[in-house]
Each structure stands twice: as C-alpha cells, then as structure tokens.
Amino acid sequence: MQDTLILILLILAGAIRAGTPLLFATLGEIFAERAGVLNLGVEGMMIMGALSGFMVTVRTGNAWTGLLAAILVGGSIGLIHAVLSITLRANQVVSGLALTIFGTGLSSFLGQKLVGVPAPDTFRVVRIPVLGELPVLGPLVFQHDILVYLSFLLAPLAWFLMFKTRPGLHLRAVGESPATADAMGVSVVGLRYLYVFLGGMLAGLGGAYISLALTPGWADGMTAGRGWIAIALVIFATWSPARAMVGAYLFGGVEAAQFRIQGTGTQVPSFFLNMTPYIFTIIVLVIATQETVRRRIGAPAALGLPYEREERG
Amino acid sequence: MKLTLRLERRLTPSRALGFLIPVFSIVLALCFGAVLLAAVGKNPGVVYQKMFSGAFGSRFGLTETVVKAIPLMLSGLGVAVAFRMLLWNIGAEGQLQIGAFAAAGVALAFPQAPAVVIIPAMMLAGFLGGALWASIPAALKAKLQVNEIITSLMLNYVAIYWVEYLVYGPWRNPKGYGFPGTAPFSPAAELPRLGTSRVHLGLLFGLVAALCLYFILRRTKWGYEIRVIGENPTAARYAGISLTRNILMVMALSGGLAGLAGMSEVSGIIHALQRGISPGYGYTAIIVAWLAKLNPWAIVVVSFLFAGLLVGGDQLQISMGLPAAMSNILQGAVLFFILGGEILVRNRISLTWEK
Numbered sequence: 096m097q098d099t100l101i102l103i104l105l106i107l108a109g110a111i112r113a114g115t116p117l118l119f120a121t122l123g124e125i126f127a128e129r130a131g132v133l134n135l136g137v138e139g140m141m142i143m144g145a146l147s148g149f150m151v152t153v154r155t156g157n158a159w160t161g162l163l164a165a166i167l168v169g170g171s172i173g174l175i176h177a178v179l180s181i182t183l184r185a186n187q188v189v190s191g192l193a194l195t196i197f198g199t200g201l202s203s204f205l206g207q208k209l210v211g212v213p214a215p216d217t218f219r220v221v222r223i224p225v226l227g228e229l230p231v232l233g234p235l236v237f238q239h240d241i242l243v244y245l246s247f248l249l250a251p252l253a254w255f256l257m258f259k260t261r262p263g264l265h266l267r268a269v270g271e272s273p274a275t276a277d278a279m280g281v282s283v284v285g286l287r288y289l290y291v292f293l294g295g296m297l298a299g300l301g302g303a304y305i306s307l308a309l310t311p312g313w314a315d316g317m318t319a320g321r322g323w324i325a326i327a328l329v330i331f332a333t334w335s336p337a338r339a340m341v342g343a344y345l346f347g348g349v350e351a352a353q354f355r356i357q358g359t360g361t362q363v364p365s366f367f368l369n370m371t372p373y374i375f376t377i378i379v380l381v382i383a384t385q386e387t388v389r390r391r392i393g394a395p396a397a398l399g400l401p402y403e404r405e406e407r408g
Numbered sequence: 409m410k411l412t413l414r415l416e417r418r419l420t421p422s423r424a425l426g427f428l429i430p431v432f433s434i435v436l437a438l439c440f441g442a443v444l445l446a447a448v449g450k451n452p453g454v455v456y457q458k459m460f461s462g463a464f465g466s467r468f469g470l471t472e473t474v475v476k477a478i479p480l481m482l483s484g485l486g487v488a489v490a491f492r493m494l495l496w497n498i499g500a501e502g503q504l505q506i507g508a509f510a511a512a513g514v515a516l517a518f519p520q521a522p523a524v525v526i527i528p529a530m531m532l533a534g535f536l537g538g539a540l541w542a543s544i545p546a547a548l549k550a551k552l553q554v555n556e557i558i559t560s561l562m563l564n565y566v567a568i569y570w571v572e573y574l575v576y577g578p579w580r581n582p583k584g585y586g587f588p589g590t591a592p593f594s595p596a597a598e599l600p601r602l603g604t605s606r607v608h609l610g611l612l613f614g615l616v617a618a619l620c621l622y623f624i625l626r627r628t629k630w631g632y633e634i635r636v637i638g639e640n641p642t643a644a645r646y647a648g649i650s651l652t653r654n655i656l657m658v659m660a661l662s663g664g665l666a667g668l669a670g671m672s673e674v675s676g677i678i679h680a681l682q683r684g685i686s687p688g689y690g691y692t693a694i695i696v697a698w699l700a701k702l703n704p705w706a707i708v709v710v711s712f713l714f715a716g717l718l719v720g721g722d723q724l725q726i727s728m729g730l731p732a733a734m735s736n737i738l739q740g741a742v743l744f745f746i747l748g749g750e751i752l753v754r755n756r757i758s759l760t761w762e763k
Contacts, residue, residue, distance in 0.1 A: 135557065183747070185747035194740070197743075200738075203731055203733035204444075204730075204734055204737055320562070323558060326558060327555075330555065367573065370565065370569045370570070374566060377559050377563070381548060381554050384553055388553060
C-alpha cells in the first residue's frame, strides 16, 4: 500500500516535470494563435532552443546563460515566421512546416559535436523550505527545479494578462477581429509580431528545459514531436492558459508512466509504449474538438488569415 | 519625407516571376548555406562542388539521384493533390512506411508466387496500406472536424514505431545476425531494374502517376471539384460539391501514392522491410510539392533536383564528415525564400517617397 502510494506520487511528480516543456511551448503558441497567427513551427523553435541552450551552457559552464540563449534563439526563429506570414502574407501552414524542417536540420548540423557531451551545469531540484517538507504536496509541488516553479507562475500570469488586462483585450481583438482592432488604433502588425516573438521565446524555453533539466544533454531530434503535441494542446486548452496546465500535465503523466512501465521490465514491447503519447494526442484532440464544436468555442476568428488593411479612399 | 513600401495587387499573377522566384529561392538558399558553412569554418565552394559532383557528376551519383527521386515524386504527387483542396496531409512519411509494411507483408507471405502475380499484389497492398492510413485523419476531419495536420503528423510516429516493432520483433530475419530487418524477399518480388543500375520500375510508377494526376485534375469532374474546393470552399458548398466525400477520396489517393512510394522502396531497392527505410522522404515531398506549385509535371522535375540535394548531402557525410542535415537546412531555406517571394507574384511592390 505504502509502496503503491509512493509510486503514484513519483509518477505525478514526474508528470509535472515532463509536462513543463509542453506547458511553456503551449503557452507560447496560445499567445501567437490568440493574436491570429498559426505557427506550426513550434517543433523547430523548440529543438533550436534545446540545442542552443545546451551549446551555450557547454561553452560558458552556466545553465542560465544557456537558458537566455535558448529564449533568444527561439524568439528569433519565430520572427522568420512572423516576417513570412505577417508582412509577406505567406501561407502560414507551409511557413510553419518550413520552420520545423529548417530547425530540425540546423540543430542536427550544429549539434553534431555535442552528442554525448556531459552537461557542465543543469537546473537542479531546489527544495522549498517548509513547504517542501509537507507530506504528499511537498514532493509533488515543492521539490522541483526553478523552471518548474517559473511555469507555475507563468500560466496564471498569462491567463491574467489575457483576460483581465487592457493589453490582453488588445491581443484578443487582434486575433478575433483585426479590422476592429485596427480601427481602435491598435497596431495589428506590431502586436502580431510581438506575440509570435513571445511564442518563439517560450518554445525555446521549453526546448531548453528538455536539454538542461529533463534529460540533460544533446541528442538529434530530442524534442521528439513535443512541439506538435503542444499545438494539439492549444486546441485541448481551448486557447486558455489555465486549461493548458491541465493538458500539459496530463501528457506529462503519460510520459512519466511510460518511463516507469519501461523500468519495470514489462512484457509490452517498448515500441508500443513509445507510440502512446502520439495516439493519446489524437484521442485527446478528437475529444477536445467535439467539445469546442458543441460549446461553440472555436479558434480565434482571424486565425491563420493575414491582415490586409482596406485602402483609404 | 519618408520612404514607404506599397503593395499593389496585380490583376493577373506574373508568369515570369512564377518561374523566376523558385530559381532565385534556390540561389538564395545556397547563399545562406554558404554563410553557414563559412561560419563553421568550411569552404562553401568546396562543399557545394562536392555535393554537386556527388549527385550529378558520375554515373553512380546520377543513378542514385534518379533512385531517390522516385519516392519523392510519388509522395510529392500525393501531398500535392491533398494540398490542392487545402487538405494539409503532412503524414506522407507514415503513409509511406505503412505502404512499405503492407507490400512487405504480401511479399513475405507468398514467397512462391511468380512476379506477374506478386508485383501487382504488392503494388495494390502498398497503395491500400497508405490509403487506409491516410483515411484515419481523413475520417476524423470529415466526420468530426478534427484538425488533419496534427493527426496525420502524429500517425507518422506511430507508423515508424510499428515498422520498428516488426523488424526488431516478430518479423525479424532469424538468419539476419540480429540485424533489424525481415528476411529478403523472393527474387520474384523485386522490381525489375534498368541494366546494372539501381534505377527500378518505380520510376515508371512515378511518371504514370503524374500523368494520371494531371488528367484527373484537368480533365475530370472530380478534379474540377478538387480545384473548386481548394480555391473557393464557399462556392463549392453552394455548388453542391460534397466536402466529406472529397476529403475521404482525396486523402485516400494522397496516402495511396505515398504508400506506393513505400512499396517501390522495399521492392525496388531494399528487397526487405528494414528500419529507417525513409530518410524523411515524406517531409521533403511537402517542399517538392510546394516548390512545384502543386503542378504534377513540375513535381517530377523538382523531385530530381531535391533527390540530387539528398544524394549530395549523403556525399558530404561520406567524404567530408559533414552532417547530411546540411541538405535539410537547404530544403528549409529554399522553402522560406519561396514563401517570401510568392507575394511578388501576386503583387507589385513600389517604393515611393511620401511627405
């Protein structure tokens, strides 16, 4: 009984850790999509974040500098998408795919010599005094690395910003009805650039969490489709940061459980366990879509559409 | 005084630019690659020369380029027909894997069958395998409005793990010294090759598929419906064109072509089912299709170009120890420039001084 309880607790704590990179990336994509820009390049921005975070950490020996680099690189890659889709009004689906293909290739090219290099510095567990000693809640919530705590703060903050502040209102206006926002004097192009950049920074941060905290080190394609799962999570979350947290930990749980089951030497071939997050994504997406259709809470109305101001006569 | 950039929509898209932009995109992507190579201390001239001569400079290189163009052509055509009606099938990679699996299953199940029976059976199995795999996102999209981009992509991972499971597990060749792959097919299940080269009959599949697709899109009612849905979904609805039926049929055709690509890889090149049968052909096919503006004949031409890029990339790895990922970077960069340049086809840009 005691053992089962500890195991469940371990899986749940693992779920939070494994869900953290998904949470960062999902929050980022929610910002971009709320502004009306569909960025399917999350996987590309994430893997470049993972690579640059690790690469800079290896150079400097300090994980914080790596983190900073990852955030900047993620944001910069996002800007490519911003230029193509906002200024040049290119097809957003294909541009996002290009970002992913490009990021995957570039990270593999630049990371060739980093494979197998040990991480000189990582984000380690920081046990919060007093709270960390609590039974159950302590190991579950208060015995994590600092980036997990950051994500705890970031999700509610994003929710507050989006729904309770004036900039949040502008953000949503730009995504729902850019012409109205424009008439109100809000810069549609400016805000879209800003939030696509922010989305890229958060994806880069999520990537760096993988290479500097979750599984420190660099391996080709180490994000393993998490960027795509994050895009699915945005739909699951119905474009709300609060529900993004639930979704991210749900997927983190699948990953953590899969890891544990593999550790027990089960008869189930690992190939099937490895498939589970992807199949689970499809199932969750089907359920979430039914809910959005039923409750009529769809995507932002102008999602994926470039904004072209009517000519003034 | 302020310099302002204005876009004016052209009445008709520029044809000359429609051709020049892909060409310029490739040049610009190569320039970008050169900067990157110089940054990591390699001489871009030497690298590009190696890539080019690796892909086109010898008989072996040339035939390898043709060999790699085959799966790109088939899956590129598949991707293009779906994109034509704004159906974002990015699952060609998985559909190719399932096609290869189905074809291999047939070949391994009937080792005694003669070529005239087994080859068509494998083609059918490969096509159906890919078509069925693509029908999952298609049905979810048509019946439940589930985003096909994510579902088709997720199924790529599932398909790859499924093939890995088979070749490491139940289908592993007991005499293969632990190598992850099935037993070799019977010689009857191998596609005929051109002379002593590795170029196989799959090339003909690709050309015939391009011809068929061109005919379907240009000369049939179905093709007309696909184009109307892609260009104006609202008009299509008012015209009474069934979206559901077209999603299912187009995705099946799209996946089937990718499946046929998988079949031609195992039957024409590998002669067994193995791990890593595709270095991402299904993803490169997306770029090929877009660069070719979804035109079947242009896809055939662009396939050879990108196959050359893949062969050149492999050559770099062999001769200079540079990662083959260089070709992926160039692919992504070409796509960036193409996308960025498309605005010029539709619009005229003018720079004017305004007070």
